[in-house]
Amino acid sequence: xxxxxxxxxxxxxxxxxxxxxxxxxxxxxxxxxxxxxxxxxxxxxxxxxxxxxxxxxxxxxxxxxxxxxxxxxxxxxxxxx
Numbered sequence: 101x102x103x104x105x106x107x108x109x110x111x112x113x114x115x116x117x118x119x120x121x122x123x124x125x126x127x128x129x130x131x132x133x134x135x136x137x138x139x140x141x142x143x144x145x146x147x148x149x150x151x152x153x154x155x156x157x158x159x160x161x162x163x164x165x166x167x168x169x170x171x172x173x174x175x176x177x178x179x180x181x
Contacts, residue, residue, distance in 0.1 A: 105150045107179035110135025111172065112158040130160035154179060
């Protein structure tokens with residue numbers, strides 16, 4: 101059986117944030133982990149899906165500017181095609 105293919109595009113942000121411990125929020129830093137590292141925290145994903153990971157930026161959401169939108173657009177278009 102062929103695995104479904106997923107195209108994941110990482111931009112950083114909250115989901116890629118990290119702190120010294122799950123119970124500590126005072127040293128939380130957004131955009132600390134790559135998308136590949138986030139995906140690797142759930143090993144079953146790579147077992148069930150053929151995953152393509154693209155990381156056009158690694159920013160906190162408050163640092164994303166209009167010029168980054170073009171990079172994101174290009175990554176989405178490449179994944180779709």
